[in-house]
Amino acid sequence: MSSDEDDYMSTKFLEADATNQQLTYSEKRRKHLHNQQIKSYIKPRAQLEQEAREEGLKKAMDSENKGMKLMMKMGFKTGMTLGKSSTAGIHEPISVEVKKGKQGLGMESSVKRARDEQEAQEVKEAQEASKRVALDPMAYREAMAERAKEGKLTRRIGACASLCKKLDEETGVEPVTEGEDKSEETYEDFYPAEALKALKELSSTDKLDRIIAYLRDKYVYCFWCGARYDSPEDLKENCPGEQEDDH
Secondary structure (H helix, E strand, O other): OOOOOOOOOOHHHHHHHHHHHHOOHHHHHHHHHHHHHHHHOOOOHHHHHHHHHHHHHHOOOOOOOHHHHHHHHOOOOOOOOEOOOOOOOEOOOOOOOOOOOOOOOOHHHHHHHHHHHHHHHHHHHHHHHHHHHHOOHHHHHHHHHHHHHHHHHHHHHHHHHHHHHHHHHHOOOOOOOOOOOOOOOOHHHHOOHHHHHHHHOOOHHHHHHHHHHHHHHHHOEEOOOOEEOOOHHHHHHHOOOOOHHHO
16 A cells, blocks of 8 residues: 555544544534634724734835835935944834824823822832831830920920020120121021030930020029029029929
8 A cells, every 4th residue: 555545544534533523513513603703804994004004014115115216316225224324324214103092292101100100109108008017006106206205305495495595685695607797697606616516416305404404504594484583592492493394
């Protein structure tokens, strides 16, 4: 038997027959209808335009192309690059990017930038929220209490500093200024730089205690009482004490 003749004793006929026997009549009909639907399917216009565009962009321009004819009249030859230099330019035209939608030019990038910023903000907020969740409730309360205490001390230090400046001006303490323009005087104008530097290095509690002690010693003034006494003896007799808890 030659190799070109079919061997009816081989297993390929048995396998083909077994494959056909696996499909029922309804399955064969359903398969046939599906194949007919594929053959009769009409692609949408947008899909046809996209496929035609992609197919056209894949083809290189030949001598029959109108654009190529114009370029060849100006000295262009096949194989040359585009651009001022004949060797350093591009070999293919700039790719076409079809704009979708009815938004104006640049609107898409602006919307994308806004969306990216919003996503970054959401990620940041999510990270901060996860940190707050991971923080121990007791430690969180202690941190908030410490922040509130620091803010309260800062406000009191500012009030004491303003009071010191006012009393110093009333007693004739001259500002430590080198120029004659005193229209914008600050605390640095009234007190030596060394004293201010040493004061800034202290903690908020120590700063407040130092300023309150300065008011009591120099002006017989109690910050907690909010009053200026006649003499040190009057301050000692009538003021409850040097600390806030004494009042």
